Amino acid sequence: MNRLACVMCLLLAPGVWAVAGAATAGHAAAAQPNRIEIRNFMFMPKTLTVPAGATVTWVNRDEEPHIVVSANGQFAPSKALDSNDSYTTTFGKPGTYVYYCTVHPFMTGTVIVK
Structure with a gap:
């Protein structure tokens, strides 16, 4: 009976750890709601609405570099973001x-500040 219990523990353990890891990863994502991921040459979400004074972070998940630039010079541009690099700016005024990405101008997005 003890052998059977040990075998069952070994078989079930990977699933238990996977569930625990998923919960931790989900919690980490929830802790940073003002995040825009750059993935597959798109900004996700394409439109993000935040309150005035909010900080927004872009994270590059592509293997290609990207540069985040305001279309009207409303905020400072990022440096070239390599894979997993991030750029953060604070939006003080509603608007x-x-x-867009200067390297790939077809990549566009919007931050709406209330």
């Missing part, structure tokens, strides 16, 4: 902030 609509359109941005």
Whole structure:
């Protein structure tokens, strides 16, 4: 009976750890709601609405570099973001902030500040 219990523990353990890891990863994502991921040459979400004074972070998940730039110079541009690099800026005033990637100008997004 003890052998059977040990075998069952070994078989079930990977699933238990996977569930625990998923919960931790989900919690980490929830802790940073003002995040825009750059993935597959897109900004996700394409439009993000935040309150005035909010800080927004872009994270590059592509293998290609990207540069985040405000279409109207409303915020400072990022440096070239390599894989897993991030860029953060604070939006102090209400308004609509359109941005794009200077390396890939077809990539566009919007931050709406209320």
